[in-house]
Amino acid sequence: MTPTVTAFERSPDxxxxxxxDMRVRWALEEVGQPYEVRLLSFKAMKEPAHLALHPFGxxxxxxxxxxxxxxxxxxxxxxxxxxAGLLPDDANARARAxxxxxxxxxxxxxxxxxxxxxxxxxxxEAWYEQRLRGLEESVRKRLxxxxxRLGDAGWLDGGFSAGNxxxxxxxLRLKGSGLxxxxxxxxxxxxxxxxxxxxxxxxxxQRAVFTAASAG
Amino acid sequence: MTPTVTAFERSPDxxxxxxxDMRVRWALEEVGQPYEVRLLSFKAMKEPAHLALHPFGxxxxxxxxxxxxxxxxxxxxxxxxxxAGLLPDDANARARAxxxxxxxxxxxxxxxxxxxxxxxxxxxEAWYEQRLRGLEESVRKRLxxxxxRLGDAGWLDGGFSAGNxxxxxxxLRLKGSGLxxxxxxxxxxxxxxxxxxxxxxxxxxQRAVFTAASAG
Numbered sequence: 001m002t003p004t005v006t007a008f009e010r011s012p013d014x015x016x017x018x019x020x021d022m023r024v025r026w027a028l029e030e031v032g033q034p035y036e037v038r039l040l041s042f043k044a045m046k047e048p049a050h051l052a053l054h055p056f057g058x059x060x061x062x063x064x065x066x067x068x069x070x071x072x073x074x075x076x077x078x079x080x081x082x083x084a085g086l087l088p089d090d091a092n093a094r095a096r097a098x099x100x101x102x103x104x105x106x107x108x109x110x111x112x113x114x115x116x117x118x119x120x121x122x123x124x125e126a127w128y129e130q131r132l133r134g135l136e137e138s139v140r141k142r143l144x145x146x147x148x149r150l151g152d153a154g155w156l157d158g159g160f161s162a163g164n165x166x167x168x169x170x171x172l173r174l175k176g177s178g179l180x181x182x183x184x185x186x187x188x189x190x191x192x193x194x195x196x197x198x199x200x201x202x203x204x205x206q207r208a209v210f211t212a213a214s215a216g
Numbered sequence: 217m218t219p220t221v222t223a224f225e226r227s228p229d230x231x232x233x234x235x236x237d238m239r240v241r242w243a244l245e246e247v248g249q250p251y252e253v254r255l256l257s258f259k260a261m262k263e264p265a266h267l268a269l270h271p272f273g274x275x276x277x278x279x280x281x282x283x284x285x286x287x288x289x290x291x292x293x294x295x296x297x298x299x300a301g302l303l304p305d306d307a308n309a310r311a312r313a314x315x316x317x318x319x320x321x322x323x324x325x326x327x328x329x330x331x332x333x334x335x336x337x338x339x340x341e342a343w344y345e346q347r348l349r350g351l352e353e354s355v356r357k358r359l360x361x362x363x364x365r366l367g368d369a370g371w372l373d374g375g376f377s378a379g380n381x382x383x384x385x386x387x388l389r390l391k392g393s394g395l396x397x398x399x400x401x402x403x404x405x406x407x408x409x410x411x412x413x414x415x416x417x418x419x420x421x422q423r424a425v426f427t428a429a430s431a432g
Contacts, residue, residue, distance in 0.1 A: 055365035056358065069310045073322060074315035092283045099290035105318065106289060107272055110326045116382055121350075127343040134337075142272065150269035 015210030100163025231426030315377025
């Protein structure tokens with residue numbers, strides 16, 4: 001059964017692939033599962049029909065027969081559990097890959113998003129420069145720790161996995177900020193993710209949505 | 217094999233059960249799995265021996281034979297996968313319970329922690345009152361959405377699950393703030409979690425560590 005994923009009708013990132021449907025598209029491409037996309041306006045995201053699928057009124061959601069899921073992490077995990085390629089077979093290696101999924105979303109992403117939000121919402125406040133410096137230090141601390149763990153390996157904990165997919169997706173938010181670039185091994189890690197054919201296909205698909213919306 | 221969990225030698229919350237080892241203790245108590253605890257000073261958490269277990273230098277970790285995990289969400293999931301009682305048998309219900317695990321940690325917890333951190337770190341800044349009001353609104357938005365989804369059900373999506381365990385753990389951080397109390401159904405939901413015998417046992421165990429450290 002072909003799953004349906006929701007995405008922004010017009011992504012606020014301008015088609016840079018930073019919206020969270022990208023993670024789900026990428027995972028589906030990695031395992032070779034075709035999917036359909038249903039686009040939503042910001043207005044539609046807050047209406048009852050979508051809130052029934054996603055209590056927090058966000059994208060992405062995932063519908064497959066009578067199953068409906070939200071939360072990009074849970075959706076990527078669902079895909080990884082049901083197809084080969086995103087979680088190791090060995091039980092301990094699998095548990096560690098899942099650990100990196102949680103680490104990406106609960107340890108790395110919050111300070112990165114907090115910095116982004118301050119850059120959008122607090123730019124005109126008197127405290128902005130001071131706050132921004134503090135937020136950048138929080139992000140650097142995590143990048144330094146992650147870089148130390150990655151060492152000179154290609155991927156965290158062995159081969160490519162759902163954990164690496166989510167970690168690369170989170171770090172991509174920092175691309176061009178200068179912060180990621182302070183850690184060359186992490187910048188190279190992100191570039192390895194972007195170079196995967198499945199990533200390229202997923203990126204092109206989300207980009208096409210934005211291009212069509214801009215032309216329309 | 218008895219697993220070993222790490223916890224703070226002296227929890228910064230004063231034994232209120234808000235440190236993240238509590239979630240793991242609670243999950244282990246729910247499934248009836250005995251465990252050992254290794255206590256760590258703040259200094260030890262940043263030393264190489266612990267960083268080898270936890271790249272971000274935090275607690276809890278989970279060791280079981282040659283498996284070592286970090287991230288409370290991943291550890292709770294590992295426990296839930298290997299024992300009955302925390303995830304439904306039905307595949308779709310199981311996927312939804314996992315969705316609530318991610319929702320607790322990636323949608324609900326970040327604004328709650330951001331508010332807590334501002335209350336600790338920014339209390340003396342000129343911008344504090346203005347920032348705090350904005351942070352409280354972010355928390356209220358999520359509480360309102362969660363409350364709407366919970367409705368008059370006892371638990372999110374059926375029976376008690378690892379998703380509810382993590383959601384209650386996250387909401388407990390707000391207890392006494394006044395914010396949780398603005399949503400009586402969520403306050404009652406948290407109280408239902410606290411009333412579970414497994415929660416009570418886990419709470420007493422972490423409390424005893426703090427009491428002993430304070431007496432020592």
